[in-house]
Amino acid sequence: MGSKTPEGQHQGPDPSSGDPIAALNPPKPAVASGLLPGVLEGQAEDEDEDGNIVHSAEPTLTLADGEASKANKKKKRKGSKKKTKPSQQTSPPRVALAELYPNEQYPQGEIVEYAERNLQRTTTEEIRHLSAVNDMDDDFLRDYRKAAEVHRQVRQHVQMIAKPGISMTQLADAIEDGVRALTGHQALQTGDALKGGMGFPTGLCLNNVAAHWTPNPGGKEVILQYDDVLKVDFGVHVNGRIVDSAFTVAPNPVYENLLAAVTAATDTGLKEAGIDARIAHISAAIQEVMESYEVELNGKTIPVRAVRGLSGHNILRYKIHGDKQVPFVKTKTSQRMEEGDVFAIETFGTTGKGHLQDDVGVYGYGRNEDTTSASVNHAPASARSLLKIIDDNFGTLVFSKRYLERVGAKSDHLGMKSLVSSGVVECYGPLVDVPGSYVAQFEHTVLLRPNCEEVISRGDDY
Numbered sequence: 001m002g003s004k005t006p007e008g009q010h011q012g013p014d015p016s017s018g019d020p021i022a023a024l025n026p027p028k029p030a031v032a033s034g035l036l037p038g039v040l041e042g043q044a045e046d047e048d049e050d051g052n053i054v055h056s057a058e059p060t061l062t063l064a065d066g067e068a069s070k071a072n073k074k075k076k077r078k079g080s081k082k083k084t085k086p087s088q089q090t091s092p093p094r095v096a097l098a099e100l101y102p103n104e105q106y107p108q109g110e111i112v113e114y115a116e117r118n119l120q121r122t123t124t125e126e127i128r129h130l131s132a133v134n135d136m137d138d139d140f141l142r143d144y145r146k147a148a149e150v151h152r153q154v155r156q157h158v159q160m161i162a163k164p165g166i167s168m169t170q171l172a173d174a175i176e177d178g179v180r181a182l183t184g185h186q187a188l189q190t191g192d193a194l195k196g197g198m199g200f201p202t203g204l205c206l207n208n209v210a211a212h213w214t215p216n217p218g219g220k221e222v223i224l225q226y227d228d229v230l231k232v233d234f235g236v237h238v239n240g241r242i243v244d245s246a247f248t249v250a251p252n253p254v255y256e257n258l259l260a261a262v263t264a265a266t267d268t269g270l271k272e273a274g275i276d277a278r279i280a281h282i283s284a285a286i287q288e289v290m291e292s293y294e295v296e297l298n299g300k301t302i303p304v305r306a307v308r309g310l311s312g313h314n315i316l317r318y319k320i321h322g323d324k325q326v327p328f329v330k331t332k333t334s335q336r337m338e339e340g341d342v343f344a345i346e347t348f349g350t351t352g353k354g355h356l357q358d359d360v361g362v363y364g365y366g367r368n369e370d371t372t373s374a375s376v377n378h379a380p381a382s383a384r385s386l387l388k389i390i391d392d393n394f395g396t397l398v399f400s401k402r403y404l405e406r407v408g409a410k411s412d413h414l415g416m417k418s419l420v421s422s423g424v425v426e427c428y429g430p431l432v433d434v435p436g437s438y439v440a441q442f443e444h445t446v447l448l449r450p451n452c453e454e455v456i457s458r459g460d461d462y
């Protein structure tokens with residue numbers, strides 16, 4: 001989910017806020033986030049011939065029609081340690097990850113070594129100490145890796161069914177049903193959605209709609225066409241650890257260069273990310289790569305532009321947008337990435353103007369954590385009851401009308417207007433480039449661990 005770039009203001013939480021939710025993201029010194037690189041206690045990891053760490057046994061995919069699976073093609077581990085053989089994922093995906101990985105050793109993401117300047121942070125003693133003081137421990141990595149594996153397994157299915165003729169509601173259902181089954185949280189009982197499941201409203205944005213569109217209950221059905229460019233942006237969270245990752249589907253190969261531009265731009269952002277990395281430098285590098293591409297559409301050569309008005313962002317616990325932003329265009333900022341940060345590195349490229357406008361419609365709602373329930377003491381009863389539903393089920397997670405209906409509230413709840421106008425709840429709407437333009441997006445979540453960067457959402461697909 002892209003972070004809307006604020007105009008001339010610094011966006012971020014107020015660390016002095018007395019809200020209980022803020023206690024989940026305590027201000028921390030710029031120190032450690034994770035564990036030692038390599039083998040964690042009790043964790044089975046293998047190395048291939050080149051010394052690279054490879055994934056633990058991956059579950060194979062069982063297709064309903066009995067077709068052979070491609071999911072285990074890159075299995076190359078030479079196991080000597082005893083492991084429980086995981087059972088198989090189904091298509092559509094419905095087997096909970098807890099069942100596939102009974103020992104909770106979820107595959108790690110792509111490990112990227114830092115440049116030399118960080119090599120001094122290597123004594124295990126020091127790292128153990130830093131990990132301990134930082135609320136980022138075994139549980140943190142386990143939850144993040146689980147959420148990432150759910151994302152990979154669900155998107156594998158989505159990529160299979162995202163063909164011309166499918167509706168946006170069918171795609172959203174496929175994503176949301178898959179994520180809920182695999183995290184093991186159906187989000188039907190009060191509070192269950194806070195334990196695991198959707199990290200934010202499922203984004204399904206077509207063509208010039210860059211971000212923040214989702215099918216709403218009762219809305220007009222939208223069908224994927226051969227010439228469409230569809231951004232699929234969804235989040236999975238486990239205990240508030242949100243994986244934010246997106247890809248673009250374009251059935252017509254004429255958009256190949258547009259997709260190549262955003263893939264290369266996002267990979268550049270990931271490569272440049274690191275402890276102490278200057279965000280201004282990363283943004284400039286992203287823009288340079290993105291704008292070196294051009295697309296030919298209807299015999300016309302169109303330069304790919306990096307989109308303004310959206311940014312990559314850091315992610316906090318239960319909070320998709322933290323206080324740091326990574327624009328896709330050269331920007332003056334002295335902000336740096338820090339050890340322990342989690343970043344969503346995403347880029348958007350367009351054949352249009354690159355400047356986004358707000359469009360009508362609702363993508364989702366999110367609790368403003370700087371306000372307390374006291375701010376609605378004088379609000380209508382309907383607003384107060386809705387706020388209780390929101391706090392009990394979503395906390396500071398951004399949610400859609402579909403998610404609200406799932407917990408039994410009306411999607412056009414009477415109290416919502418009052419909560420939005422009083423600033424207790426923020427409302428997010430679609431962001432669009434000029435009509436006739438095409439926007440593409442790729443996005444990964446990366447953990448800046450003490451000794452390495454872990455691109456947690458990396459898969460065989462992207």
Ligand SMILES: [Co+2]
Pocket residue numbers: 001002003244312313344346443
């Ligand atoms: Co995002």
